[in-house]
Amino acid sequence: MxxxxxxxxxxxxxxxxxxxxxxxxxxxxxxxxxxxxxxxxxxxxxxxxxxxxxxxxxxxxxxxxxxxxxxxxxxxxxxxxxxxxxxxxxxxxxxxxxxxxxxxxxxxxxxxxxxxxEEDSAPISKTNNYVEEDSSITGSGREEDESDSDMDLQEFARALSEAASLASQSKKQSTxxxxxxxxxxxxxxxxxxxxxxxxxxxxxxxxxxEQSTADKDTICASYSSLSIKEKQNTATDTEDEEKWEGETYEYDTALGADRTYLKFKKQLDAHPExxxxxxxxxxxxxxxxxxxxxxxxxxxxxxxxxxxxxxxxxxxxxxxxxxxxxxxxxxxxxxxxxxxxxxxxxxxxxxxxxxxxxxxxxxxxxxxxxxxx
Known part of the structure; x- marks a missing residue:
């Protein structure tokens, strides 16, 4: 936020x-x-x-x-x-x-x-039941039970991996x-x-x-100072003309202006598109x-x-x-x-x-x- x-x-x-x-x-x-x-x-x-x-x-x-x-x-x-x-x-x-x-x-x-x-945990419990039931189905020796269980587990893991791969491809990624x-x-x-x-x-x-207020104020201040310097240099080159007195304009101090609108315009001017x-x-x-x-x-x-x-x-x-x-x-x-x-x-x-x-x-x-x- x-x-x-x-x-x-x-x-x-x-x-x-x-x-x-x-x-x-x-x-x-x-x-x-x-x-x-x-x-x-x-x-x-x-x-x-x-x-x-x-x-x-x-x-x-x-x-x-x-x-x-x-x-x-x-x-x-x-x-x-x-x-x-x-x-x-x-x-x-x-x-x-x-x-x-x-x-x-x-x-x-x-x-x-x-x-x-509680149904959200059902897939996990079903997985455990699936493995346990598989290991108790055969009546052969213990080694055969373990090998069958391992094979079933590997097949199940492979099925999960394929399902996850398909899901990741279909899901839209956002940056x-x-x-x-x-x-x-x-x-x-x-x-x-x-x-x-x-x-x-x-x-x-x-x-x-959006840039922070401090960053925008710094940029605006640099633009203002640059404008003043340019106008001062112009004034020194034309001494015969009326001397220009530098002044700065601030949105919030404009006489008779709606400050709410001026703030709106200032934020809009910072990113005009x-x-x-x-x-x-x-x-x-x-x-x-x-x-x-x-x-x-x-x-x-x-x-x-x-x-x-x-x-x-x-x-x-x-x-x-x-x-x-x-x-x-x-x-x-x-x-x-x-x-x-x-x-x-x-x-x-x-x-x-x-x-x-x-x-x-x-x-x-x-x-x-x-x-x-």
């Missing part, structure tokens, strides 16, 4: 409707659902203002890890309505948290993480536990034929840690002081935490890429930032308790707060 990860623009997709996977962090295109059977309600994918299909704005692979909770299969989808009259209305936006909850991660009635089920951590080579991706779903231009993201900011449990970068109150989780009643926010450069890239293409142009989107709050416990919105040892995918709608100009 506290660490800020910036989503920076990577390569453009060859086709806006090309297929990827849910481990991929990207802007635009079609949502890559982890499984077709999510049990998602239809109204979550439709605009509450005009009733049309929503389009994907951002897909962020966002695993989290805590002492009692470790979720690798977790994605945040941000959807918006591309219609010009709907873009500024909060009802035309959706933030969906999609995650896979194993049985040992389920919540009890009090919203707490349940203890691991970081934070959002935007997965950057993939997008060559020859298959196209998905979904003409009814609107799309905005698609490009992929890579992550970058940032499309989103991610800091699970951190603090949002506000564009205005007018911040709507965020409600609690609809499933477990826990307070929601800040997780990520979309930034203005995202709109610029989408506008530029939409010209002359078949993709939608976000003409009605003029927000300064779009902030997403998610359940602080990342609770499971589905119920898998009826099937011990099973796991399931769950979909939860989270809160979005829009700050306009």
């Amino acid at each position: 506290g660490e800020i990860i910036l989503g920076m623009p990577g390569p453009w997709a060859e086709d806006c409707r090309e297929k990827a996977d849910h481990y991929t962090t990207k802007i635009g295109g079609l949502p890559d659902w982890p499984t077709p059977d999510l049990g998602m309600k239809d109204d979550l994918l439709h605009c509450s203002v005009c009733g049309r299909n929503l389009c994907l704005v951002a897909q962020v692979y966002a695993p989290i890890s805590f002492p009692k909770l470790n979720l690798e299969e977790r994605v945040i989808y941000i959807l918006g309505c591309p219609m010009p009259k709907c873009g500024g209305d909060p009802r035309s936006w959706r933030a969906l948290r999609v995650q896979k909850y194993h049985s040992e991660m389920q919540l009890d009635n009090n919203g707490q993480v349940a203890k691991p089920l 970081s536990k934070h959002s935007g951590s997965t950057v993939r080579a997008m060559a020859t991706k298959p196209r998905v034929n979904s003409p009814s779903i609107p799309v905005v231009p698609c490009f992929y993201m890579y992550s970058q840690k 940032q499309c989103f900011r991610y800091s699970y449990g951190g603090s949002p970068l506000l564009a205005t002081t007018d911040l709507a109150e965020c409600d609690t989780c609809k499933f477990c009643g826990s307070p929601r935490n800040y997780e990520l926010q979309l930034m203005p450069p995202l709109l610029y890239f989408l506008h530029e890429a939409a010209e002359g293409s078949s993709a939608y142009s976000p003409d009605g989107w003029s927000w300064m930032t779009l902030i997403v709050y998610t359940c602080s416990k990342s609770c499971c919105p589905a119920f898998c308790g009826e099937k011990p040892g099973s796991c399931c995918w769950g979909v939860a709608e989270e809160a979005i707060i829009i700050q306009n100009e």
Whole structure:
């Protein structure tokens, strides 16, 4: 917590409707659902203002890890309505948290993480029983029993090794536990034929840690001092002209300026291509002081935490890429930032308790707060 990860623009997709996977962090295109059977309600994918299909704005692979909770299969989808009259209305936006909850991660009635089920230890006990039963089946001498047991054990170990190898090949690897951590080579991706779903231009993201405040202040100070020296040298060469008095400009001391906005602009100027900011449990970068109150989780009643926010450069890239293409142009989107709050416990919105040892995918709608100009 506290660490800020910036989503920076990577390569453009060859086709806006090309297929990827849910481990991929990207802007635009079609949502890559982890499984077709999510049990998602239809109204979550439709605009509450005009009733049309929503389009994907951002897909962020966002695993989290805590002492009692470790979720690798977790994605945040941000959807918006591309219609010009709907873009500024909060009802035309959706933030969906999609995650896979194993049985040992389920919540009890009090919203707490349940203890691991006993069935999790079953594979070990079964293995031991398998070895013991094999060693007692034959009625031959002890040496034959031991050799047969060793052979069975070797075969079993080989089977486990092959299974582990297949699992490691199928499991997607991530270079970081934070959002935007997965950057993939997008060559020859298959196209998905979904003409009814609107799309905005698609490009992929890579992550970058934001510099500390001290580092940015040092850089800004060096730029200011350099500017002053250059102007002073110019003044000495032109003595007949009006003498320039050096002065420094600071965002926080601008007369009559909104300090909240100036801080927002200062952070934006430090990384002018940032499309989103991610800091699970951190603090949002506000564009205005007018911040709507965020409600609690609809499933477990826990307070929601800040997780990520979309930034203005995202709109610029989408506008530029939409010209002359078949993709939608976000003409009605003029927000300064779009902030997403998610359940602080990342609770499971589905119920898998009826099937011990099973796991399931769950979909939860989270809160979005829009700050306009």
